[in-house]
Amino acid sequence: RLQNGLYIQRYAPMLRIAIPYGLLASYQLRKLAEITRKYDKGYGHFTTRTNIQLNWPKLEEVPDIMAELASVQMHSIQTSGNCIRNTTTDPYAGIHQEEIADPRPYCEIIRQWSTFHPEFAFLPRKFKIAVIGTANDRAATQVHDVGLHLKTNDAGELGFEVIVGGGLGRTPVIGKVINEFLPRQHLLSYLDAILRVYNLHGRRDNKFKARIKILVESMGGPAFAKLVDAEWDAHIKDGPLTLTDANFATASSFFTEPDYLSFDALQVQSELQQTLDGDKDFANWYQQNTVAHKIAGYRAVVISLKAGLVDGSYIPSGDVSESQMDALADLADKYSFSELRGTYQQNLVFADVQTNQLYELWQQLSELHLARANINTLTDMIVCPGWDYCSLANATTHNIAEQIEKQFDDLDYLYDLGEIRLNMSGCMNACAHHHTGDIGILGVDKKGEYWYQISLGGNSSNNAKLGKILGKAVPSDDVATTIQKIIDVYLEQRVSNENDVESFGDLVDRVGIAPFKEKVYG
Ligand code: HEM
Ligand code: SF4
The missing domain is CATH 3.30.413.10 (Sulfite Reductase Hemoprotein, domain 1)
Structure with missing residues (x-):
């Protein structure tokens, strides 16, 4: 069972489907959409190790799901169990x-x-x-x-x-x-x-x-x-x-370059500048959610799977609905050589988008609630399913993420804070890498109540290090206000000059956790 990616969870089995090194073709995503419609509740959950999980399959239908997956060269083999799992890589590989x-x-x-x-x-x-x-x-x-x-x-x-x-x-x-x-x-x-x-x-x-x-x-x-x-x-x-x-x-x-068109870099830049000048929301998205490309006239686009609150309801990090999957497959066909990639931060990437098509792509992604310009900000959170689905959990995570979304809903404020990685796991198994977040949140169970332990100063990149625990856990109602206090210390203490603003991570490195502790626990 486990070697085929099937876990027994709280309400149903969970099926983890492999996306080798995060690379997904549009026809495969369409099949995933169909599977979630037919056998699940119409959505999938993208994970930090660039797999996709289904939370509601029926055990007796799993063989049919496997057969459908095999028809598009996909499977769930070795996505669990004590074996070598899916190998992961940089979502911008090759570009x-x-x-x-x-x-x-x-x-x-x-x-x-x-x-x-x-x-x-x-x-x-x-x-x-x-x-x-x-x-x-x-x-x-x-x-x-x-x-x-x-x-x-x-x-x-x-x-x-x-x-x-x-x-x-x-x-x-x-x-x-x-x-x-x-x-x-x-x-x-x-x-x-x-x-x-x-x-x-x-x-x-x-x-x-x-x-x-x-x-x-x-x-x-x-x-x-x-x-x-x-x-x-x-x-x-x-x-x-x-x-x-x-x-x-x-x-x-297997990884040859797609048929890139040639563009005059200067002309592309001047046309882009006009569009950026004419639309602030697009300019924000361009700044936050697109990444430089080695070919002139192209950018990579990060599709935020952190929509946050949509019409008042919180959408869990990494969740994509079947209709969004179908639409993304169509957009990948139209704008990015029919390919998508998963990221460690539970987002998706179109790796090869023409710069002169960014505006229309952004408009279409916006309609799908997939263009929130929050990549690398505090609300680009990595969040595991927690007690809502996971039988190993000590606490819920989605309700806390929703609380944080409500507290930090102003994008301009988030831009001013700069890059901050917030990762939240529902137990010490650390599926959401809370140890390596600038801010890490870990759910703990205290006599049947959910409490949350906060750590600061983790990093999973070149300067990899584990966060330090701030102090005793806080009750569930106080998590967002505690994060606000931590952010307030950052805003008070960061050092800026005309070229540079000290990042949250650099400040924690410089001053340690003592001032944050003082503010939170008094
Ligand atoms: C919902 C069912 C899940 C179960 C039962 C589960 C189970 C576990 C367990 C037991 C561990 C700890 C392994 C160890 O310390 O040796 C772990 C680690 C991990 N899981 Fe999950 N997990 C689940 C969902 C997820 C999700 C949704 C993600 C991605 C968002 C994920 C990604 C990871 C990662 C990256 C680790 C850390 C690996 C490490 O320690 O190096 N898991 N998981
Ligand atoms: S961190 Fe714990 S609660 Fe979250 S998915 Fe992993 S095992 Fe479940």
């Missing part, structure tokens, strides 16, 4: 000017190797890999079991920095570099060695100590690296798992 190399071919190589791998189907615990191809980490690689950073050596050859033993959950740990440069042909044999060492030495007596992070912590990064090297050298290095140029060429052939 960044500063990319060292496109990570997607390597994700695909890992996907083919890890799917149905007989030796690694029953690991001590689940195993998650993330790969990035830019210096900037947008895939939270340091809190994965293995994080792979593409880089070149002095000879210009491609390889990976290998980070092992990151993870969140009840024992959050930042991963450790065990290999500064692994030549890319050794990717699979080296991963194999890591998995073998973990499979053999990882603890199976206690599931809370079974993740690779516990093993690496217990022996230290260098000792773990030594074991991996010994296994690698003795048995598998330069063996059949060694990747060839032909392997790389095949994998890369």
Whole structure:
């Protein structure tokens, strides 16, 4: 059951469907829309590991759902259980000017190797890999079991920095570099060695100590690296798992560039400027929800799945209705080469949109409530389902997110606050990465009541670190007002000059949590 992504939850099974490295074709999204209409309650939930979850399938209909998924090359295999899960990557892979190399071919190589791998189907615990191809980490690689950073050596050859033993959950740990440069042909044999060492030495007596992070912590990064090297050298290095140029060429052939048109960059810019000048709402969306592209005349568009309150009702982070899915599939066909991507922050991306079509795309997304210009602001929250669906939860999350939405509903105010990542999990399993939010909220159960513990100063990017707990948990009615007090300290204490405003994260780094503590607990 678990290896097919099926969890038993509070009201119904939950089915987690894999979206390999977050890449989704429009015809697949249309099929997902149809499935949610036919077998579920007409919506899906996009997760931090770029999968999609259905909350209401009937157990007896799951085989039919699987058959429908297979008709569009999709499945739910290895989306749960103690095996190698979906590999994730940067949602802007292939379109960044500063990319060292496109990570997607390597994700695909890992996907083919890890799917149905007989030796690694029953690991001590689940195993998650993330790969990035830019210096900037947008895939939270340091809190994965293995994080792979593409880089070149002095000879210009491609390889990976290998980070092992990151993870969140009840024992959050930042991963450790065990290999500064692994030549890319050794990717699979080296991963194999890591998995073998973990499979053999990882603890199976206690599931809370079974993740690779516990093993690496217990022996230290260098000792773990030594074991991996010994296994690698003795048995598998330069063996059949060694990747060839032909392997790389095949994998890369799945990720060729779409047929971009050529544009005169200056002309595109001047036309865009006129549109931006004429419409403030569009200008805000452009600023917040679009991302630079390596091809002149194109931008990536982030589709906010954080609509917040729509006609007075709160839409949970990451939720998309079947009609929105159908409409997004049509828009992807029209504006972005029929492709969508999932992000770690539970949003979607159109990676290749012509700049001169942004305005009409924005208008159509707005009608669908998918153009809220709040990307990277406080309300671009990562939120897990909490007690509304999850049987492991200690507390609800959606009602708290709604409370925060009501408190912080002014976009201009949010823009003034700048980038703030708020992540909220309903229990210590940390599915919503509360440890790595600038502001983290963790639901706790105190004698049957929901309370919320707040942490500050976490980060999942290059400067990955775990937030520090502010103090005792606050009752559910006080969460948004507590966040407001924290924000007030930021506004009072941040330092600005004419070019720069100190970010929330930088302020917490500089002053620590004491002033926030003082304000909240007096
Ligand atoms: C609703 C049913 C869900 C259940 C029963 C569930 C279960 C769990 C458990 C038990 C863990 C802790 C694993 C450990 O510490 O070894 C975990 C971690 C995690 N889950 Fe979930 N989860 C659910 C939904 C989600 C959702 C909706 C997301 C994404 C929004 C998600 C993403 C993650 C991530 C990213 C982690 C952290 C992995 C780590 O520790 O490295 N899960 N989940
Ligand atoms: S963090 Fe806890 S409550 Fe939230 S989805 Fe994960 S297991 Fe459930």
